[in-house]
Amino acid sequence: MKLIKRILLALVLLFILIQCYFFALILWWTSHNPSSTSFMRHQLAIIRETKPDAQLQKQWVSYDRISNNLKRAIIASEDANFREHDGIDWNAMEKAYQKNSKKGRVVSGGSTITQQLAKNLFLSGQRSYIRKGEEFIITFMLEAAMDKERIFEIYLNVVEWGNGVYGAEAASRHYYGISAANLSPAQAARLAVMLPNPRYYDVNRGSSYLQKRTDLIVRRMGSSTLP
Template sequence: MNNKNIKVIISRFLRILRLGLMTILGIWIAGILLFSFLPVPFSAVMVERQIGAWLSGDFSYVAHSDWVSMDDIAPAMALAVMAAEDQKFPEHWGFDVEAIQSALSHNERNEHRIRGASTLSQQTAKNLFLWDGRSWLRKGLEAGLTAGIEVVWTKRRILTVYLNIVEFGDGVFGVEQAAQHFFHKPASRLTRSEATLLAAVLPNPHQFKVNAPSGYVLRRQQWILRQMSQLGGDDFLQQHGLK
């Protein structure tokens, strides 16, 4: 193969790569715009889990969520995930700089106990558009998508999408399915105790179980309840237009 043919192959490859990247970018932009008002039918993490199950031979696994509006979710659930995962959610622009600095400092001292600092906005961007796991590439893409979501969506919309796609257990996605699966009731009727138990298994519902809570999960549930009271309960949601 001569140099001319090699150059032609490289040129075609780069053209295809560029087209592929532009297509993915276009899908992301369209997704951000459309999902600012349309229900989200599925997330990238749901697709990843489903394909992973099929590849492992588990054809009984179904990654599924039932979309509900914020009006059909108990206020305690919205408050619980903020108390547990991102107490500055109504105030930041997608990133909690102080939490990031604290996590970096902690991770330098504890290499085997890595702490994250993802906001609910970042988690929503990752769950909806990207894959699971840790890498600088994914974090970079996540940052760009988070910024886009924060510009286009309201905080109420971000919280609504997050609660509808977040994973609460194997094949259990979204607060409506979680409420039905674990408590046999709709998300609108979740109690504070039930909402905080769901929030307590985040962000690792494969290690921590709602239906078999460990001592750690129960202690975290009580901590979340205290944090909810300190935030101000329903008044906190009302004040920030999240109720």
Template sequence: MFKWLVRLIILSVAFYVGYVVIYPFTVDVSSLKRKNPQITAMMKFRMKQWQEEGKKIQIKKHWVSIDRISPYLVKAVLIGEDDKFYKHSGFDLEGIKKAIEKDIREKKLKYGGSTITQQLAKNLYLSPSKNPVRKIQEAIITWRIEKTLTKKRILELYLNIAEWGEGIFGAEAAARHYFGKSASELAPMEAARLAAALPNPIKYSPVGNSKFIEKRASLIYFIMQKRGIIKEEYTDTEKGETEATVREGVSDGDKPVNDTQKPDQSPSK
């Protein structure tokens, strides 16, 4: 009897390990070249969560091509979420190292150091759990996405499925909900505020008086200004809104807003 129990445990572990390794290779990454995903794993997770909590929330999403998203939002998201996006192959090793060091210091699994590609892999196919098994699967899918898709397509996918509030997914739905305009019409500060909310879109709204959003958005806006991203027509009208907060929040110049500077992240991150 004992031997059979041991064999059953070993067999169960073998099946589980096989699933962990095999599943990331079964997802159809190639279809993402031409097909836009309709419902993601993250959306399914939220719908189940809402049902359990008795909430009647409808998902808002409107797919648009990256060419119909304000370049200010594209740049703001890159600065805020993954400043090395075009330089890495899916993994920011320096960012991961810093995140691990901070987790060890604080004795928590808190800071992910995730790139945009890793976030895309997780949101499309996996649960928001922070357990090591999910991270292994995320790494494999991230590697496959980077090998299969162009950087432009990865960014387009991410901007269309990212969570921006309760039931709000994608840049177009976020722009309409918070600013009453399309994603193509977003001004620099509006883009910075949307990017600032991504670390925890359920806790922080892009609009309102959150000190975290104001400081983070001002830092992103400041970097956009310094890099010459913002057109001259905006620099005077929005300058006053940012200068005071930038002086308070920036002390060492044009540094990326990386994961280790973020608050507790929501499952979408």
């Protein structure tokens, strides 16, 4: 019995130390830019299994050097209540749960921009209740340490936009040959729509769904409120 208690205590202490490490990194990133993320490193390792010399396409740019068109499009497509919620959009999660239950499979995630950033920075793409719980903890850490603009700036620079393509600047140059500052509303909306499945859309750019959803986001962008 004592051995079990000691093991449990050790696990609790390890959990606390891991959370402290995560929070220390988040505090550092309030004023310093992350050079990579857990998700980037994981995907690069997969790519290098067939291309040993592969490098990721990524280039950090400041918040004011990213088109407001892209910011508005992402909020319209991914997280309409980004400015208002505390990191978790409970209503969106409930709607996603109901939709998934009706379909009998996961068709909607309901994750906010902050949740997506938490996952990208620290976690893997695997789905489990434990990972989701950790995602919630990191999400609240991000919201406690950073303002919305900083959260969005990091997100825009680290989110995946294709096979080995990360961040708004690399995506803009990969798909359109221009900088992220010069994206038109239609170009921005198309990039935003790609986010849930970027590697698929990287090789299926003529998707009819992609075009239909892009047209919808263009119409919604005007109501998006930026941080």
